[in-house]
Amino acid sequence: MSELTPPTPPPVDPRPEPAAGPAVGRDEWVAREGERRAARHPWIGTAEARLRLVPWWAWLALFVAAGALMPAFESSGYVRLVAFETVIYMVLALGLNLIVGWAGLLDLGYIAYFGVGSYVYAIFDSSKFGYHVPTIILIPAATIIGALVGLCVGLPSRRLSGDYLAIMTLFFLELFETVATNGNQIFGHDITGGSFGISGVSPLSFLGHRLAVQHQGIFAVSYYYVAIVMFVIIFVALRFTNLSRTGRAWRSLREDTLAAEVMGMPVNWLKLLSFATGAGVAAFAGTVTTALNASVYPLNFSPVVMITIYAMVILGGIGSQWGAVLGAILISVLLQVLQNPGQARALFYLGVIVGVIAMFRFSLRLAAVVAATAVFGVVVHAVAASYHHSWVDGAHGGVAGVLGHWVVVPVQLAPWVGQVAYLLLLIGMLCVTQLRGWLRIIALPPTLYLAGFVWENLMIPNPGPARYIILGLLLIVLMIVRPNGLLGERRVEIT
Amino acid sequence: MQFFIQLTLDGLTIGSVYALVALGYTLIYGVLKLLNFAHGDVFMVGSFIGYGVLQALGGASNPMVPVWLLLLLVTGAAMIGCSVLGVVIERFAYRPLRDAPRIAPLISALGVSFFLANSMQLLFGAQQFNYASYNLSGGALYFRGFDLDGVHVPLLRIITIGAAFVLMVILWFLVNHTRTGKAMRATSFDREAASMLGIDIDHVIVFTFVLGSALAGAAGVMFALRVPTFAAVGFTTGLKGFTAAVIGGIGSIPGAMVGGILLGCAESYTAGYWTTAWSDLVVFTILILFMIFRPRGLFGRVDIRKV
Numbered sequence: 001m002s003e004l005t006p007p008t009p010p011p012v013d014p015r016p017e018p019a020a021g022p023a024v025g026r027d028e029w030v031a032r033e034g035e036r037r038a039a040r041h042p043w044i045g046t047a048e049a050r051l052r053l054v055p056w057w058a059w060l061a062l063f064v065a066a067g068a069l070m071p072a073f074e075s076s077g078y079v080r081l082v083a084f085e086t087v088i089y090m091v092l093a094l095g096l097n098l099i100v101g102w103a104g105l106l107d108l109g110y111i112a113y114f115g116v117g118s119y120v121y122a123i124f125d126s127s128k129f130g131y132h133v134p135t136i137i138l139i140p141a142a143t144i145i146g147a148l149v150g151l152c153v154g155l156p157s158r159r160l161s162g163d164y165l166a167i168m169t170l171f172f173l174e175l176f177e178t179v180a181t182n183g184n185q186i187f188g189h190d191i192t193g194g195s196f197g198i199s200g201v202s203p204l205s206f207l208g209h210r211l212a213v214q215h216q217g218i219f220a221v222s223y224y225y226v227a228i229v230m231f232v233i234i235f236v237a238l239r240f241t242n243l244s245r246t247g248r249a250w251r252s253l254r255e256d257t258l259a260a261e262v263m264g265m266p267v268n269w270l271k272l273l274s275f276a277t278g279a280g281v282a283a284f285a286g287t288v289t290t291a292l293n294a295s296v297y298p299l300n301f302s303p304v305v306m307i308t309i310y311a312m313v314i315l316g317g318i319g320s321q322w323g324a325v326l327g328a329i330l331i332s333v334l335l336q337v338l339q340n341p342g343q344a345r346a347l348f349y350l351g352v353i354v355g356v357i358a359m360f361r362f363s364l365r366l367a368a369v370v371a372a373t374a375v376f377g378v379v380v381h382a383v384a385a386s387y388h389h390s391w392v393d394g395a396h397g398g399v400a401g402v403l404g405h406w407v408v409v410p411v412q413l414a415p416w417v418g419q420v421a422y423l424l425l426l427i428g429m430l431c432v433t434q435l436r437g438w439l440r441i442i443a444l445p446p447t448l449y450l451a452g453f454v455w456e457n458l459m460i461p462n463p464g465p466a467r468y469i470i471l472g473l474l475l476i477v478l479m480i481v482r483p484n485g486l487l488g489e490r491r492v493e494i495t
Numbered sequence: 496m497q498f499f500i501q502l503t504l505d506g507l508t509i510g511s512v513y514a515l516v517a518l519g520y521t522l523i524y525g526v527l528k529l530l531n532f533a534h535g536d537v538f539m540v541g542s543f544i545g546y547g548v549l550q551a552l553g554g555a556s557n558p559m560v561p562v563w564l565l566l567l568l569v570t571g572a573a574m575i576g577c578s579v580l581g582v583v584i585e586r587f588a589y590r591p592l593r594d595a596p597r598i599a600p601l602i603s604a605l606g607v608s609f610f611l612a613n614s615m616q617l618l619f620g621a622q623q624f625n626y627a628s629y630n631l632s633g634g635a636l637y638f639r640g641f642d643l644d645g646v647h648v649p650l651l652r653i654i655t656i657g658a659a660f661v662l663m664v665i666l667w668f669l670v671n672h673t674r675t676g677k678a679m680r681a682t683s684f685d686r687e688a689a690s691m692l693g694i695d696i697d698h699v700i701v702f703t704f705v706l707g708s709a710l711a712g713a714a715g716v717m718f719a720l721r722v723p724t725f726a727a728v729g730f731t732t733g734l735k736g737f738t739a740a741v742i743g744g745i746g747s748i749p750g751a752m753v754g755g756i757l758l759g760c761a762e763s764y765t766a767g768y769w770t771t772a773w774s775d776l777v778v779f780t781i782l783i784l785f786m787i788f789r790p791r792g793l794f795g796r797v798d799i800r801k802v
Contacts, residue, residue, distance in 0.1 A: 106598060156783050163530040166601060167737055168786060174734060175779045182772040303730065307609055314602060419618045430587055458617055465613040472613065475606030479599045480591045 059322070060235060067228055077218030084219070084292065086332040087227040088285050091234050093312045093324035095281030098238060100310075101319035102247065103274035104254025108306065109153060109169035112176035113279035115301035116149045117142045117286025119180065119192060122296040127200035128193065135205045139287045146283020147276040154275035173303060180298035197297035204291045213292055223292045230288060234281055239321065241277070250274055254319075304468065308335070311471050314478055317488025326486060331471070338467040341460050345403075348455050352448060365441055372445040377406040380449065384408045407452045418458050425450040500646045502767040503760060508652050508721060510759020511659035515714035516736025517743065517751035518666060519707030525683040525746040526703045528597075529589060532604040535733015536611035537580055537708050541573040541715025542724040543615060546624045548572040555627040562632045566654070573712035581708025582701055590697075608730065616726040623723035655717045662713055663752050666706065670748060675702055683746060735762075738782050744795025753793060757781075 099107045120142040124133040153172050183192025204211045252260045261267045290296050316327025337343045360366040384391040390411045428447035459466035523531045548569050553559045588607045592600040636651040670676040681689040682699045690696045739758045743750025765774045
């Protein structure tokens with residue numbers, strides 16, 4: 001008997017067992033919500049619980065009030081215009097969130113519906129063709145036309161799964177651009193004005209009163225309020241839709257299309273409905289934007305804009321309305337900040353400092369990295385300066401103060417230096433993600449210095465590509481580090 | 496008739512480029528079930544690498560090495576450079592997302608595409624880069640060749656189409672007659688089962704990316720030998736390459752070739768008999784027709800969905 005080995009204990013599950021409650025799936029996750037909250041800091045947990053009691057319409061009212069008061073404190077026309085664009089982005093992000101986040105369809109042609117709304121408005125209310133349809137009729141009409149176009153794109157796509165749908169809709173976007181660019185020669189008729197677009201679009205008119213685009217030479221704030229009203233309408237309408245039967249059906253479609261179909265849901269119809277609704281929202285946003293810009297060009301609806309909107313929805317959190325709003329604000333502000341050299345510089349160094357602190361916390365290693373980076377920079381700067389003073393003299397233009405003695409900014413950067421530095425920076429960044437321990441600490445200072453060099457010499461002088469490089473990187477990193485975005489609901493995988 | 500032959504020749508040339516791009520899509524889609532949006536941009540980077548090597552070797556008007564070696568070196572460098580790029584992309588942008596929901600790697604691929612296109616624009620500007628291949632050895636690549644029913648067939652066209660064909664045959668051999676190829680097919684059929692049978696999935700996926708990206712690099716050089724290249728070219732070409740892959744049937748190697756050639760010819764005939772402006776419309780119409788009537792393409796197999 002003694003030869004018998006004692007039975008090995010079952011492998012210990014590293015996760016603590018739930019004290020009680022249902023065993024599997026979402027229920028378990030829900031049941032452990034209080035536990036998780038308590039695990040955080042008691043204050044944060046309590047605050048979270050309290051804040052959760054505030055109804056969504058109160059948050060919306062607060063948010064809108066803050067937004068509506070903004071022009072009272074900010075008289076700059078530029079800032080107001082950016083605020084207007086941000087609100088438009090918020091509406092677009094809400095519409096995209098419906099298609100991607102709720103119904104789970106990857107629609108890469110979304111921005112084309114925005115274009116449809118814009119073009120419909122421009123064609124039927126501009127001096128180019130001489131039609132002047134009243135705004136009160138034209139905006140709903142454009143929205144409905146946009147929705148119908150969405151329906152038409154959805155029709156052949158409804159049987160397709162994720163990837164095919166993506167490519168199909170992306171092609172639709174390309175097609176829309178083609179039609180818009182060549183629309184001045186459709187059977188001899190000029191419909192879209194070709195690549196020069198349509199200019200001379202009339203501003204919005206309500207009850208016979210034209211809403212001037214400019215007031216005393218700067219952006220008229222009335223358009224900002226129109227956009228806010230639009231945002232509130234869309235937000236509330238989508239909120240109720242999401243809470244409705246259709247909204248629940250969409251989410252079930254996203255989680256498992258096959259299961260939804262088996263449960264008797266009209267899957268195709270639901271897909272078409274989500275396409276059409278999202279498209280209508282985008283077209284709605286397009287009308288107001290076009291009325292403000294007084295013109296419309298095919299280039300306004302390029303894939304670049306579309307990926308920007310995607311970045312907003314994903315950063316905020318796919319499937320969350322507030323996430324879409326937050327993402328739109330952050331990305332819109334980010335794109336503006338990156339265009340201004342001074343702000344872009346500040347943002348970069350702030351980002352690097354926060355990133356390094358997040359990586360090491362406040363520790364000896366942090367101090368080592370910071371000191372090594374500083375010394376590394378000073379040494380490189382001294383070497384470059386002793387070689388020839390033109391290598392470091394470019395710093396007077398933009399970088400003032402301490403930074404000018406640290407980062408090398410040549411008067412005239414040879415193209416190959418920039419290219420090699422960029423390539424080395426990429427390699428350095430990839431290495432830093434792979435290395436661990438001391439190797440990482442050794443690799444970090446040169447990488448940080450290279451990042452500073454590339455930022456000062458390449459990114460700041462070329463804000464156009466630089467901001468989209470940042471956006472592309474953001475998408476990749478977000479998908480890997482936090483696919484649910486800032487406010488997104490964590491997907492619960494049912495085992 | 497002469498016009499028709501001319502157009503067919505054009506279509507075959509551009510079609511073989513599309514076919515090579517489509518092969519990369521098909522391979523990667525087959526193994527990873529991932530629509531690699533960045534593939535078109537890998538193609539673009541390939542054409543840039545080719546341009547760099549061409550300039551390093553003295554440019555088209557005064558090359559240091561004989562023309563045949565020059566073409567070989569340029570293509571080889573682009574293929575190797577793109578393979579490295581493909582492996583890096585897979586390692587850093589797709590591998591961490593292998594078990595994530597389907598939408599995550601798609602978005603990541605969009606990000607990579609965006610990143611590559613704008614990086615190239617940052618480093619090299621938005622201008623066009625011309626290989627100036629008509630300067631190669633005094634224009635011999637254009638003047639030589641043979642006549643077909645009164646239409647001159649330049650040597651460069653023959654080289655392009657021939658090289659594409661040779662690459663496809665090599666690929667077909669690699670996939671169908673080697674151990675790694677067998678592992679690739681097994682992975683494509685059922686990844687989980689393949690890994691249970693001892694196939695190193697990571698190895699297979701890296702190999703797939705090497706193959707697909709190398710083909711994209713070669714396609715990039717072939718494309719740029721014909722027309723100048725620029726940073727934004729990857730997006731549209733990638734889209735057309737994917738359309739070719741869908742027409743031929745995703746996952747099928749002969750399908751990708753046929754799809755590419757069909758697409759190239761369709762575009763060329765549209766441009767010749769109608770107008771260049773609407774060639775995208777024709778491509779889109781073909782895609783829609785296939786999606787509606789034959790979603791699995793010409794040579795694709797029916798996917799049985801298991802629940």
